Amino acid sequence: MFISAAAVLGATLGTVSGALTLCGLSMLCRNCKKGKLERGDSADPEKAKASILHTLTQFSVQKSTEPIQPQTLLKFPKIYKPKPSVTSPEVINYSEHVVITEKDVDKPECCNKETEGDEEVFAVPRQDSADETPCAVEQSSTMTSSSSVLHPKLHFSLRLNSQNRELHITIIEAENITVETGCEGYVSGCVSASKEQKHSQTVVRKLSARVQWNESLVFALPSGCSTNGTEDMEGEVALTLHSCDRFSHNSTLGTVRFKLADLGMMSDADCWVDLQPPKQLEVTSSAGELLLSLSYLPAANRLGVVVMKARGLQSDKLKENIDLSVKLTLKHQSTKLKKKQTRRVKHKINPVWNEMMMLELPRELLTKSSLDLEVLNQASPGTLLPLGRCLLGLHASGTGLQHWQQMLDNPRKQIAMWHPLYT
Incomplete structure (x- = not known):
């Protein structure tokens, strides 16, 4: 009985001493840590060593007592007004104009700051000025000329060979041709004299606004036609411009006719003529x-x-x-x-x-x-x-x-x- 009581007392004393030892050690550690922190605060910061948490660069922050104003996102651009370009005194009569500066023009406050100090002088015409009349006339004449219909033109030359009794017509080119894209065309000639007709035509080419042929059509004059004097010739010559679309549908764009008696005036000369549109009677x-x-x-x-x-x-x-x-x-x-x-x-x-x-x-x-x-x-x-x-x-x-x-x-x-x- 005595032995068991001593054992219980020893165990209790050992436990109490161990607890007291742990408490003392913990208090000692806290005191050591607190002393190190105090020594670190009292040390000079400039002598501190550089580390990851401490940088060598020092920032200076200046305090201001003025209130912070937010910046506007929209800024009004500076407005530039055109200056009148005058080349001679006859262009603008300044006696009929009123001179106005930008000071007389009411502008918003946001724009006054941008244009301040840049005063521009410009002239404003009076209401009773009649300077717009010539422009109106010029514009109307321009519209009239542009709306006019342009007929195709044919460029050709004539030459009469009296020895071989032949008429040579050289088809040079044609202009002002208005057809659909992909159309082809040719020029045909017909000489009618003494109840006889001779036909000939150029090669077929793709039509555009201007087409060149440079091809000669040769017509043998009938036996009853005299070549000694062109005034005695009876008959006429017809030159026709034809077009052919992709569906092989032929149409006549224009025709020019002249008499054989006029060959003397037209011989050995380049002629530009306007082709007359076909008559509607031929279609009907x-x-x-x-x-x-x-x-x-x-x-x-x-x-x-x-x-x-x-x-x-x-x-x-x-x-x-x-x-x-x-x-x-x-x-x-x-x-x-x-x-x-x-x-x-x-x-x-x-x-x-x-x-x-x-x-x-x-x-x-x-x-x-x-x-x-x-x-x-x-x-x-x-x-x-x-x-x-x-x-x-x-x-x-x-x-x-x-x-x-x-x-x-x-x-x-x-x-x-x-x-x-x-x-």
């Missing part, structure tokens, strides 16, 4: 249009004709029955070589055939051959009524001459073109 006289495609195969001596379609046929002749076909006749001079006819298309005012006909024709006969096409309507069994016809060949005129000439210049190539039908 057509009975419709026929679309054809031509091609010539020199190796096989064959002429291919494709009758494609027709449009704009006269409807007054198609009231009872519509049964349309196309009759084709190949001629050599006045001799008929071959006849063919397409199938009939019923109940369609704009028929489509798309039929190809092959005709045997030697190449040496092409220049003197022609094609005669006629649109027919079968009103009743056994009764054919002609609606219109067109002629193709070197002896034809207009689109018939152009189409035949393009076929000769481009062998083995299909060339399509619209042709007007005439009754």
Whole structure:
């Protein structure tokens, strides 16, 4: 019993002494830490060593008692007024103007600071000044000239060869051409004398505002025309500018006509003439249009004709029955070589055939051959009524001459073109 009590007393004393030792050590550590902090504050800051937490750069902050004003985000720019430019006393009559400075003009306070000290003097015309009248007249004249319609102009020259009885017309260029992009054109010439007509045309070129040809057209004068004196010549010369769009639709842009008796005054001189627009009567006289495609195969001596379609046929002749076909006749001079006819298309005012006909024709006969096409309507069994016809060949005129000439210049190539039908 005595031993157990001594053991309990020793354990209790050991525990109390350990606790007191820990408390003393903690108090000692706190005192040491506090002394170090006090010594650090009393030390000179300039002698302190540089570290990550202490930088060598010292900032000086000045205190101000003035209130801080916020800066405005919007600033009004300085306004500059134009000065009147005067080259001579006659331009501006200063006696009729009132001189005003910027001091007399009311300006906002925000702008006065920017323009202060920069006074500009400018003149303001009076209300009763009449200086605007010449400008108005000039503007009206300018508008009138710009709104005027410009007709195409043709530049050509003439030369008469009395020994060979030939007329040489050189087509130089054309100007003021207004057509759609992609259109092509050419100039055709026709000499009419002693009830005979001679036709010729230039090559086809792409049309623009100005087109140059520099090509000569040679016309053989008829036998009944005298070349000793130009005053005795009877007849006329017609030069026509044509256009052809991408759908092979031909149109006339303008024509110029002059008499053969005037060749003496126009010979050996460059002439600029305004082409007259075509008359509306020429368009209304057509009975419709026929679309054809031509091609010539020199190796096989064959002429291919494709009758494609027709449009704009006269409807007054198609009231009872519509049964349309196309009759084709190949001629050599006045001799008929071959006849063919397409199938009939019923109940369609704009028929489509798309039929190809092959005709045997030697190449040496092409220049003197022609094609005669006629649109027919079968009103009743056994009764054919002609609606219109067109002629193709070197002896034809207009689109018939152009189409035949393009076929000769481009062998083995299909060339399509619209042709007007005439009754």
